[in-house]
Amino acid sequence: MKIISRTLMGAGALATIAGCASMSDARYVQQAAEVLRASFKESGQATLDRLTQDQPQAVCSVELDKKPPVAELERMEKAQQALLKYPADGKLLGDWREGEKIAQSGVGKQFSDNPTSPAGGNCYACHQMSPAEISFGTIGPPLLGYGKLRGNSEAMQRYTYGKIYNPQAFTACSNMPRFGHNGILTEQQIKHVTALLLDPDSPVNK
Amino acid sequence: MKVRTWPALAALALACACTGAMAQSGADTIKKIEEYRQALASGNPAELWEARGEDLWKKKAGPKGASLETCDLGKGPGRVSGAYAELPKFFADAGQVMDLEARLVHCRMNIQGLSQAEARARPFGNGNQRSDNEALVAFITAESRGVKMNVALDHPKLRESYELGKKMFYFRGGPHDFSCATCHSETGKRIRLQDLPNLTETKDAQRAYTTWPAYRVSQGELRTFQWRLFDCFRQQRFPALEFTSEASIALTTFLARNANGAEFNAPAIKR
Numbered sequence: 001m002k003i004i005s006r007t008l009m010g011a012g013a014l015a016t017i018a019g020c021a022s023m024s025d026a027r028y029v030q031q032a033a034e035v036l037r038a039s040f041k042e043s044g045q046a047t048l049d050r051l052t053q054d055q056p057q058a059v060c061s062v063e064l065d066k067k068p069p070v071a072e073l074e075r076m077e078k079a080q081q082a083l084l085k086y087p088a089d090g091k092l093l094g095d096w097r098e099g100e101k102i103a104q105s106g107v108g109k110q111f112s113d114n115p116t117s118p119a120g121g122n123c124y125a126c127h128q129m130s131p132a133e134i135s136f137g138t139i140g141p142p143l144l145g146y147g148k149l150r151g152n153s154e155a156m157q158r159y160t161y162g163k164i165y166n167p168q169a170f171t172a173c174s175n176m177p178r179f180g181h182n183g184i185l186t187e188q189q190i191k192h193v194t195a196l197l198l199d200p201d202s203p204v205n206k
Numbered sequence: 207m208k209v210r211t212w213p214a215l216a217a218l219a220l221a222c223a224c225t226g227a228m229a230q231s232g233a234d235t236i237k238k239i240e241e242y243r244q245a246l247a248s249g250n251p252a253e254l255w256e257a258r259g260e261d262l263w264k265k266k267a268g269p270k271g272a273s274l275e276t277c278d279l280g281k282g283p284g285r286v287s288g289a290y291a292e293l294p295k296f297f298a299d300a301g302q303v304m305d306l307e308a309r310l311v312h313c314r315m316n317i318q319g320l321s322q323a324e325a326r327a328r329p330f331g332n333g334n335q336r337s338d339n340e341a342l343v344a345f346i347t348a349e350s351r352g353v354k355m356n357v358a359l360d361h362p363k364l365r366e367s368y369e370l371g372k373k374m375f376y377f378r379g380g381p382h383d384f385s386c387a388t389c390h391s392e393t394g395k396r397i398r399l400q401d402l403p404n405l406t407e408t409k410d411a412q413r414a415y416t417t418w419p420a421y422r423v424s425q426g427e428l429r430t431f432q433w434r435l436f437d438c439f440r441q442q443r444f445p446a447l448e449f450t451s452e453a454s455i456a457l458t459t460f461l462a463r464n465a466n467g468a469e470f471n472a473p474a475i476k477r
Contacts, residue, residue: 035374038453039453046443057378112440182381
């Protein structure tokens with residue numbers, strides 16, 4: 001008797017768990033956000049509002065195989081595209097030498113960083129770029145020969161500038177930071193990095 | 207032992223010197239570093255922390271003048287051997303899930319009579335400013351060396367902690383949109399030349415978790431798992447993770463549980 005009732009209870013509990021899987025999932029998401037907010041303290045420039053997610057951050061906080069359907073991702077990309085800001089002077093290419101320095105620098109926005117120093121792009125942390133730099137990461141695709149392969153048309157300049165400014169305008173839930181949109185790099189810095197990728201004289205394209 | 211160390215160092219220097227020669231040398235360097243690590247392992251400076259930790263565990267201290275030898279790390283009062291391989295756990299006397307470092311704070315307050323501020327002071331050392339927490343953790347974790355990780359999600363609160371930790375692992379935030387998963391959810395990736403464990407894959411997750419705490423050669427310090435999480439979040443551009451906070455314990459539960467079945471092998475030595 002005892003065994004039977006326990007089995008029934010177990011089956012009932014299982015059915016309840018299966019029925020509420022998505023509901024409890026949503027509850028954990030909300031609870032995790034609340035616990036995170038209670039578990040950090042402000043330090044230097046890293047304030048607690050960094051734990052408040054915008055829409056793409058919230059939607060993309062999932063396992064790789066749980067990303068939203070394609071139609072939703074495309075809708076998100078359009079929404080981010082509408083927020084792209086291009087330089088008022090219409091010039092998109094800066095100095096590739098400055099771009100290389102920005103690509104090398106990994107400082108910026110950490111609570112241990114000096115908030116008055118300019119942030120770097122830290123491109124080499126994830127991408128292969130100039131052939132001379134062999135200490136490159138592999139989270140992002142290699143960019144060696146980026147401009148050589150794609151040319152230096154105005155359309156390509158706009159795409160490249162926009163991609164650095166906000167990669168999620170082109171690939172929703174991309175791992176890459178939204179350097180312009182989130183104010184990590186200035187307009188001038190993004191111009192320099194665009195030049196590093198597209199200028200025919202840049203080592204990336206040699 | 208020392209005699210063995212120097213040739214290994216020389217080999218490492220050689221390996222580093224010709225890194226640029228060809229693509230293959232990256233793999234060679236990793237192999238040499240692994241050899242260097244093995245050569246050092248039997249003379250790991252972490253032993254200094256372990257010895258100091260054992261003294262701190264046995265020494266009468268605090269307003270109550272008591273040692274920590276009656277502290278229950280989950281296997282009964284004073285039982286240290288194998289305890290770390292089963293943490294985090296739900297502790298009924300505290301009514302919450304605790305990792306080792308939270309449990310040590312609890313014992314230092316309740317057994318030795320320290321205030322919460324005193325028990326949580328200086329979790330991570332820096333040169334001459336040594337951390338009692340790091341020493342105690344070194345001693346206690348060493349007592350689980352060779353023991354199979356066995357975190358049982360045997361309490362609803364522990365199960366909840368695991369599920370919350372999993373959600374936190376994927377939580378994107380800050381100016382860079384980073385989550386733990388940004389760097390730790392694909393196999394074979396690296397930042398610059400640093401290999402990244404894929405913590406969503408069993409083998410990598412096991413190897414990563416079972417080699418913390420570790421003596422960090424680059425810092426000359428022994429670092430605990432609380433430190434590991436704290437410094438990951440710093441690089442994620444998040445605010446400062448509070449020592450033994452609920453989120454830090456939830457993430458530890460998630461990662462420790464995913465290492466179940468693997469032999470614990472720390473304090474280790476890392477770059």
